[in-house]
Amino acid sequence: MSGPRRIAVLLFEGVEELDFAGPWEVLAAWADQFPDDGIEVFTIADLAGPIRCAKGLQVLADHRREAAPAFDLLILPGGRGTRPLLKDDAMLAWLRDLAERGVTIASVCTGALVLAKAGLLDGKPATTHHGSLTLLAELGRDIDVQPDARFVDNGTVMTAAGVSAGIDLALHLVMRMHSVERARQVRRYIQYDPSPPI
Amino acid sequence: MSGPRRIAVLLFEGVEELDFAGPWEVLAAWADQFPDDGIEVFTIADLAGPIRCAKGLQVLADHRREAAPAFDLLILPGGRGTRPLLKDDAMLAWLRDLAERGVTIASVCTGALVLAKAGLLDGKPATTHHGSLTLLAELGRDIDVQPDARFVDNGTVMTAAGVSAGIDLALHLVMRMHSVERARQVRRYIQYDPSPPI
Numbered sequence: 001m002s003g004p005r006r007i008a009v010l011l012f013e014g015v016e017e018l019d020f021a022g023p024w025e026v027l028a029a030w031a032d033q034f035p036d037d038g039i040e041v042f043t044i045a046d047l048a049g050p051i052r053c054a055k056g057l058q059v060l061a062d063h064r065r066e067a068a069p070a071f072d073l074l075i076l077p078g079g080r081g082t083r084p085l086l087k088d089d090a091m092l093a094w095l096r097d098l099a100e101r102g103v104t105i106a107s108v109c110t111g112a113l114v115l116a117k118a119g120l121l122d123g124k125p126a127t128t129h130h131g132s133l134t135l136l137a138e139l140g141r142d143i144d145v146q147p148d149a150r151f152v153d154n155g156t157v158m159t160a161a162g163v164s165a166g167i168d169l170a171l172h173l174v175m176r177m178h179s180v181e182r183a184r185q186v187r188r189y190i191q192y193d194p195s196p197p198i
Numbered sequence: 199m200s201g202p203r204r205i206a207v208l209l210f211e212g213v214e215e216l217d218f219a220g221p222w223e224v225l226a227a228w229a230d231q232f233p234d235d236g237i238e239v240f241t242i243a244d245l246a247g248p249i250r251c252a253k254g255l256q257v258l259a260d261h262r263r264e265a266a267p268a269f270d271l272l273i274l275p276g277g278r279g280t281r282p283l284l285k286d287d288a289m290l291a292w293l294r295d296l297a298e299r300g301v302t303i304a305s306v307c308t309g310a311l312v313l314a315k316a317g318l319l320d321g322k323p324a325t326t327h328h329g330s331l332t333l334l335a336e337l338g339r340d341i342d343v344q345p346d347a348r349f350v351d352n353g354t355v356m357t358a359a360g361v362s363a364g365i366d367l368a369l370h371l372v373m374r375m376h377s378v379e380r381a382r383q384v385r386r387y388i389q390y391d392p393s394p395p396i
Contacts, residue, residue: 017226018388021219021255025361028215028253043255050258055226057219057241060248060256109389130389150393162389163223167362172395183396190216191307191328191360194392195348197370198381 005038006071011045011061014081016054018163019108023075026170030178030186037178044068054079065094073173074098077166078109078129085114086139092118099156106158106173108166115157116140125152129162167192203236204269205229209243209259212279214252216361217306221273224368228376228384235376242266252277263292271371272296275364276307276327283312284337290316297354304356304371306364313355314338323350327360365390 007027009020024041031039045051045061052058063069076095085091095118099105107115112128115121116139125144128136137145146152151160151169153176160169171192175183205225207218222239229237243249243259250256261267274293283289293316297303305313310326313319314337323342326334335343344350349358349367351374358367369390373381 016223017219018223021215021223024255025214025216025219025253028255032253041254055223055230056239056260057222057226058258058260060258062254062256130386150391150395161391162387164365164388164390164392168393168395175396180396187394187396188328189360190362192362192392192394193348194362194390194394195366196385196390196392197348197366198373198378198385 005040006069007039007041007073007075008044008068008071009041009075010065010077011043011051011059012081012085013047013051014054014079014084015051015077016079016109016163017057019077019079019111019166020075022164022167023077023106023108023170023173025190026167026174026186027075029189030174030182033186033189034182037182042068054081071103073104073106075166076105076107076111076114078107078111078113078162082110082114086117095120102156104156104158106160106169108160108169109162112136112159113139115159116143120157121159124154124157125149126154126159127152127161128159131162203238204267205237205239205271205273206242206266206269207239207273208263208275209241209249209257210279210283211245211249212252212277212282213249213275214277214307214361215255217275217277217309217364218273220362220365221275221304221306221368223388224365224372224384225273227387228372228380231384231387232380235380240266252279269301271302271304273364274303274305274309274312276305276309276311276360280308280312284315293318300354302354302356304358304367306358306367307360310334310357311337313357314341318355319357322352322355323347324352324357325350325359326357329360
């Protein structure tokens with residue numbers, strides 16, 4: 001096996017709950033159920049205190065962003081809280097720096113808008129929430145927007161569609177970082193046999 | 199339309215993240231996107247401070263359990279933190295009292311174990327996480343365990359299968375409390391077109 005060992009999940013005011021909680025569940029369940037795989041997952045944020053998510057849930061991050069341990073993979077969720085991030089030059093520079101240092105960045109939902117604004121999707125295929133596909137194209141240069149993709153894997157930059165798509169992307173990450181077998185085991189653990197009633 | 203208007207989501211030490219975050223996303227997105235429907239969703243817990251979930255996420259509840267506003271529907275998630283709840287007589291009595299007062303209770307994953315221990319599943323069909331089906335039967339009397347059900351709706355007591363099944367149950371709740379159309383709109387909002395890569 002190869003690939004990332006430490007995984008950071010970015011939290012911020014207005015982050016959409018399932019955007020981070022879906023990948024968190026998949027990746028943290030992997031870390032918890034298979035300790036020999038050496039996976040560590042933690043949350044990071046600029047705020048030290050309680051963070052109010054987009055739909056009102058209150059969460060706390062494990063580490064301040066600037067003081068966090070080094071990591072190999074960043075989960076960048078979406079939500080209405082991404083809008084201020086588009087104007088946060090320090091955040092955009094930090095993302096570019098991570099990418100230059102070889103850290104894999106995987107966005108969920110409108111997290112892709114922040115990647116686009118940082119220039120990390122220029123000339124690449126990418127996706128986002130169905131309501132933000134046009135904006136995604138406008139924020140970068142020659143982004144090949146994929147409206148029907150559940151997620152897009154560009155190697156070191158990945159983007160998922162809206163909200164619940166982060167679960168599928170996270171299972172893909174387990175597969176890529178370890179094996180199909182491990183991804184199946186995690187899928188079984190979270191009993192991910194979706195059956196939408198409508 | 200008819201049915202519950204206020205929805206409480208119970209949090210506790212060792213609660214499984216996606217067990218509550220899945221239904222939270224569905225129900226709070228409904229409340230947020232359709233304010234005229236008059237839905238309110240909040241979290242409740244015995245702890246006033248940070249709660250450490252089963253896989254390590256830190257969350258804060260909106261209200262102490264004993265001081266929470268009245269509600270019509272309780273989401274009871276699972277996780278390893280349900281094991282102490284099985285011995286918490288005050289918690290079990292509270293659940294019985296809610297049921298007697300006509301509050302609907304919907305469990306996710308091993309939340310069903312707590313309902314079984316409270317006697318609320320006696321003689322009824324029910325389900326839980328695939329790893330706890332035998333224990334579920336042992337905790338109550340004549341529980342009709344349904345290993346293959348994604349969720350079971352008994353009218354005022356509902357149980358869902360493991361972890362991710364709470365998303366499907368929550369969409370069912372939107373349908374039951376409002377309409378198929380509304381449930382479809384919320385499903386579209388969270389872009390729940392699951393596509394497990396493995």
